[in-house]
Amino acid sequence: MRIVVCVKHVPDLQAERAFTEQGWVDRTQGDGTLNELDENAVEAALAVAEELGGEVTVLTVGPQDAEDAVRRGLQMGADHAVHVLDDAIAGSDAFGTAAVLAAALRALAGQEPVDLVITGMAALDGLMSVVPTLVAAELGIAQLTLAAELTVTEGSVRVRRELDHATEVLEAPLPALVSVTDQSNQPRYPNFKGIMAARKKPVTTWSLDNLGVDPQRVGAAGARTRVVEATPRPPRENRVLVTDDGEAGVQLAAYLVENRLV
Amino acid sequence: MTISTAPADSTILVLVDHTGGTVRPPVLELLTLARSIGRAEALWIGDGVEPVLDTLAAHGASTVHRAPADARGLVPTVAGTVAAVVERTGAQVVLLSSTFENKEIAARVALATQAALVVDAAGVERVEGRLVTTQAAFAGTWTLRGEVTTDRAVVAVKPNAVPALAVDGAARPDVVEHPAVPTQAGPDVTLVERVERAASGRPELGEAQAVVVGGRGTNGDFSAVEDLADALGAAVGATRVATDEGWIGHEAQIGQTGVTVSPRLYVGAGVSGAVHHRGGMQSSGTIVAVNSDPESPIFEIADYGIVGDLFTVLPQAAAEIRRLRG
Numbered sequence: 001m002r003i004v005v006c007v008k009h010v011p012d013l014q015a016e017r018a019f020t021e022q023g024w025v026d027r028t029q030g031d032g033t034l035n036e037l038d039e040n041a042v043e044a045a046l047a048v049a050e051e052l053g054g055e056v057t058v059l060t061v062g063p064q065d066a067e068d069a070v071r072r073g074l075q076m077g078a079d080h081a082v083h084v085l086d087d088a089i090a091g092s093d094a095f096g097t098a099a100v101l102a103a104a105l106r107a108l109a110g111q112e113p114v115d116l117v118i119t120g121m122a123a124l125d126g127l128m129s130v131v132p133t134l135v136a137a138e139l140g141i142a143q144l145t146l147a148a149e150l151t152v153t154e155g156s157v158r159v160r161r162e163l164d165h166a167t168e169v170l171e172a173p174l175p176a177l178v179s180v181t182d183q184s185n186q187p188r189y190p191n192f193k194g195i196m197a198a199r200k201k202p203v204t205t206w207s208l209d210n211l212g213v214d215p216q217r218v219g220a221a222g223a224r225t226r227v228v229e230a231t232p233r234p235p236r237e238n239r240v241l242v243t244d245d246g247e248a249g250v251q252l253a254a255y256l257v258e259n260r261l262v
Numbered sequence: 263m264t265i266s267t268a269p270a271d272s273t274i275l276v277l278v279d280h281t282g283g284t285v286r287p288p289v290l291e292l293l294t295l296a297r298s299i300g301r302a303e304a305l306w307i308g309d310g311v312e313p314v315l316d317t318l319a320a321h322g323a324s325t326v327h328r329a330p331a332d333a334r335g336l337v338p339t340v341a342g343t344v345a346a347v348v349e350r351t352g353a354q355v356v357l358l359s360s361t362f363e364n365k366e367i368a369a370r371v372a373l374a375t376q377a378a379l380v381v382d383a384a385g386v387e388r389v390e391g392r393l394v395t396t397q398a399a400f401a402g403t404w405t406l407r408g409e410v411t412t413d414r415a416v417v418a419v420k421p422n423a424v425p426a427l428a429v430d431g432a433a434r435p436d437v438v439e440h441p442a443v444p445t446q447a448g449p450d451v452t453l454v455e456r457v458e459r460a461a462s463g464r465p466e467l468g469e470a471q472a473v474v475v476g477g478r479g480t481n482g483d484f485s486a487v488e489d490l491a492d493a494l495g496a497a498v499g500a501t502r503v504a505t506d507e508g509w510i511g512h513e514a515q516i517g518q519t520g521v522t523v524s525p526r527l528y529v530g531a532g533v534s535g536a537v538h539h540r541g542g543m544q545s546s547g548t549i550v551a552v553n554s555d556p557e558s559p560i561f562e563i564a565d566y567g568i569v570g571d572l573f574t575v576l577p578q579a580a581a582e583i584r585r586l587r588g
């Protein structure tokens with residue numbers, strides 16, 4: 001079983017996050033991390049490989065710092081890492097990112113067939129949740145997204161997913177793409193052994209040229225939207241903080257009525 | 263690069279979400295929004311459009327397109343159907359409501375029709391002929407305005423972006439039938455099982471005008487939260503702690519990995535306001551928080567904060583609201 005996990009490097013949620021003047025996510029703060037939700041994807045892949053045998057490759061598309069994301073994947077236990085790094089990728093929209101990921105996945109499959117692609121449910125910077133479906137579309141493989149539960153056998157994959165109005169169980173033959181939710185597992189922490197072992201694992205770096213991707217298709221050049229303004233939300237005004245003296249419920253009701261919220 | 267200068271009479275195609283034969287409320291908001299940027303047309307996938315034609319027309323749909331549904335309702339097939347109608351109608355903008363499934367549909371439609379893609383939009387307008395969208399970012403702490411640089415755009419809009427407004431004297435819309443999209447020779451996915459969730463009797467969380475949310479502070483007892491929700495006609499939501507504990511179903515989880523809500527009124531009870539939770543509610547209109555810990559971070563974003571015990575404050579507020587309403 002050969003599994004590739006797509007992982008993204010994102011600004012730390014707990015840190016001050018910002019946009020650059022161009023309206024791109026500011027990645028210069030130096031406190032980026034592996035997207036938390038991609039830890040679930042790495043965990044899912046490791047669990048399958050441990051059960052059925054096989055190898056796990058972590059794949060990222062991003063600037064120099066993004067190498068930290070695949071390093072973290074290696075520390076958790078992944079076997080190989082690929083980092084697609086190219087200045088032309090900066091400013092990519094979801095289509096650009098998906099096109100590069102798909103090209104890298106094709107290149108990996110060219111070396112040795114890939115059975116399963118696993119992604120997180122969303123990158124916690126843009127929170128779009130669309131890259132997985134776009135990658136599956138580019139590759140023409142089945143998508144089983146938002147898996148809360150995942151079962152893989154030699155030839156097929158089955159997921160349970162909880163949607164807004166229903167719960168579904170889907171099954172597909174491999175190869176397929178699965179995105180997993182934070183419900184699907186509890187990601188492991190890298191242990192000392194894992195951290196030491198990761199030091200010896202190389203990270204393969206590919207450029208767009210290596211992948212045969214036209215730079216015009218990706219990056220700011222290929223983006224179909226442009227941020228014209230990025231502004232921090234102004235603090236809420238007229239905020240009220242009261243301590244309950246036995247009447248706070250009554251006061252709250254009055255506030256809601258006064259502000260026409262009931 | 264072409265800059266979109268779509269005329270105001272361009273076709274805006276609204277994908278109609280429906281369950282049990284009825285139109286989901288956000289669709290009416292989308293039709294209202296569509297009218298502000300062009301000519302609103304609706305797309306209904308499946309059977310049983312007849313009974314809702316008047317509702318769609320009353321909110322501005324001049325034409326209703328109908329296409330057959332695939333029994334499995336899988337994202338790639340639905341997206342293929344929408345893309346075919348987009349090509350046939352020459353629609354310049356597709357609007358749909360921003361649920362997890364619709365975001366994936368939007369992405370595939372945009373990929374297939376070379377359109378720009380915007381998800382979780384809080385607003386769409388036309389500025390000097392160009393389409394401009396508004397979005398919240400970084401857990402609602404930033405606002406982005408983005409411009410579409412292609413001739414076509416697919417925009418998934420969050421519920422409650424605009425109030426749904428009816429039009430006067432709407433005529434019965436034309437109904438245009440579209441053929442089934444041939445099943446693409448492609449990956450074969452089996453729908454093993456699909457269990458529809460029973461309706462709760464309360465408004466849908468993602469669509470509600472008011473939401474009352476319980477966190478760890480409820481200690482598993484949601485009765486006070488439900489009581490206030492019912493007094494307000496609100497939906498009931500929860501933090502991940504509450505859903506992980508099994509106090510309430512996962513579908514009630516609000517936050518970055520749950521439902522994103524932007525109701526007019528959010529009430530959080532026994533909720534600390536962790537960044538993961540804030541990401542799903544910070545763009546709400548008015549935020550009320552009831553928490554016994556004055557240091558709780560939710561007070562940093564609350565318009566009206568009460569330091570107190572939710573088990574006394576909520577029932578008192580519910581009773582007073584019922585009394586004031588008579």
Ligand SMILES: Cc1cc2nc3c(=O)[nH]c(=O)nc-3n(C[C@H](O)[C@H](O)[C@H](O)COP(=O)(O)OP(=O)(O)OC[C@H]3O[C@@H](n4cnc5c(N)ncnc54)[C@H](O)[C@@H]3O)c2cc1C
Binds near residue numbers: 478502518531534542
């Ligand atoms: C990858 C990831 C994704 C996540 N996604 C989400 C998400 O989508 N949504 C989400 O909600 N969380 C999410 N979380 C979890 C999140 O980080 C927090 O742990 C969670 O939101 C905290 O829930 P809480 O506020 O109910 O509990 P706590 O943080 O424990 O807060 C409970 C609060 O209740 C107050 N309290 C106690 N008793 C009373 C009383 N009687 N009356 C009034 N107040 C009382 C306390 O003072 C406290 O402030 C995610 C975490 C991770 C790692």
Ligand SMILES: Nc1ncnc2c1ncn2[C@@H]1O[C@H](COP(=O)(O)O)[C@@H](O)[C@H]1O
Binds near residue numbers: 007035097121130132
């Ligand atoms: N630049 C990237 N490199 C690798 N994987 C990515 C990248 N962007 C998105 N992904 C994957 O796609 C998932 C969803 O991302 P998004 O659609 O951006 O919310 C993430 O959890 C990752 O698994």
